[in-house]
Amino acid sequence: MTEFKRTELHGFHAGQGARFAPFAGYEMPIQYTDGALAEHRHTREAAGLFDVSHMGQIAVMPSNGDMSDAARVLETLLPLEIESMPVGRQKYGLLTNAKCGIRDDLIIARKEDHFMLVVNAANKSADLAYIRESIATSCQVDMIEDRGIIALQGRKAETCLRSVLPGLPGLSFMDVCDLDTEFGQLWIARAGYTGGDGFEISVASGEISGLAQTLVDATDARPAGLAARDTLRLEAGLCLHGSDIDETTTIIEADLAWAVNKSRRPGGPKAGGYPGADVFAAERDSGAARKRVGLGTDSRSILRSGYSLFSDEACTDNVGVVTSGGFGPSVNHPVAMGYVDRLHAGPGGGIYCMVRRKPVQVTVTGAGFLQSSFVK
Amino acid sequence: MRFSENHEWVTRDGDEYTVGISIYAAEQLGDIVFVDLPDDDSEFDAGDEAAVIESVKAAAEVYSPVGGTVIATNPAIEENSGLVNEDPEGEGWLFRIRSDNPGDYEALTSEEDYRDSIQ
Secondary structure, three states: OOOOEOOOOHHHHHHOOOEEEEEOOEEEEEEOOOOHHHHHHHHHHOOEEEEOOOOEEEEEEEOOOOHHHHHHHHHOOOOOOOOOOOOOEEEEEEEEOOOOEEEEEEEEEEOOOOEEEEEOHHHHHHHHHHHHHHHOOOEEEEEOOOEEEEEEEOOOHHHHHHHHOOOOOOOOOOEEEEEEEOOEEEEEEOOOOOOOOEEEEEEEHHHHHHHHHHHHHHOOOEEOOHHHHHHHHHHOOOOOEOOOEOOOOEOOOOOOHHHOOHHHOOOOOOOOOOOOHHHHHHHHHHOOOEEEEEEEOOOOOOOOOOOEEEOOOOOOOEEEEEEEEEEEOOOOEEEEEEEEEHHHOOOOOEEEEEEOOEEEEEEEEOOOOOOOOOOO | OEEOOOOEEEEEEOOEEEEEEOHHHHHHHOOEEEEEOOOOOOEEOOOOEEEEEEEOOOEEEEEOOOOEEEEEEOHHHHHOOOHHHHOOOOOOOOEEEEOOOHHHHHOOEEHHHHHHHOO
């Protein structure tokens, strides 16, 4: 029998009536008693509390104490401008391979004396090994094992958090800070992966249940599971590594060129110097064979991951595949994204999908369905 | 009330049979987003696919446990598919069938045996 790992919040989840299922080797809450739709809506309208402790927190510290050295070696792995990142900021980045495929997507934060990377749970062991092997000669690379992460997301997230942590400083989107509190030292980022405002809070394992319980008992925040997390990010057009992006999808195919910082693009002062840079440059010029797009349908047809996409109503000419799909409770409409060949990737284009054994018209759109509400 | 292998329930009123999904099935599906119900006058044999329920998680086929002709579908579901989650064995009924053959119904599982089987 396979043993699944549990986060420190497992007891909290059980106490809140969670229904668990395996995810990335962990037994995680998929939903609680309110159900996924209600959790999604509550997150948009107020605040949802997510356990993302299964994700990997990797500290990268320069062996000689010089943060510029650490920045430079990290730039050999990530197409980002890291050297000039100020302390107290973080960025979204893509860990690439030689074909410009995406090994993982991550967040990198600059602290005083180290960089903190937060990586996807399913990839964290591989990421740790790869990063360590690549930069061990100049940096100490360690997985943080004694802290978990709470994501508090929604338009009332700040109100809720501030009522429990009155010392919380003002933070703009993608700011990070360390804060000493009654729950120990918290590492806080104003960020999230739900397409709205929120915070990601790293907490010591011994304190995380206390913080979660306090937020749920004393504020409008309600626990929300992985099912709601998936519909929230899908509505916002955000990729899930392992579904929408992976080692075989290039940055250009995935429509994530914006995540390559300007200085690292062809023609920039620090162009290239990361795995797959040559593929990025070539695809930027001549286009990629396929493209990640949003997929729109009538209101009753839910496209699901794995469904094939066709150019013809008879559904014989396969031009793509759905990589994520479901129902978007905030837009009250099905939402989906997938890949189509370049010929069919133009916005407004019409393609087809078989849903419940009938061909359904699908419109190619941009991948987000919501106006984002990031706090600038 | 009797039950099929696929977690549908049926109640009988003369030659009219009302069909829905069990509480267990509704719980497994999670939040139901919409239901594709059959047209009135559709004809089914026992075991034919009669409806599809789309939940947040997946699309699930509903098979008609009795053969016959559809005489009604639940108008409340069209407006509010969540009713199937709220009261799957009552207000969340799906459709009604008229059948000449009581044998289909007799062949289904008793309520007591069904509830035992899902423990």
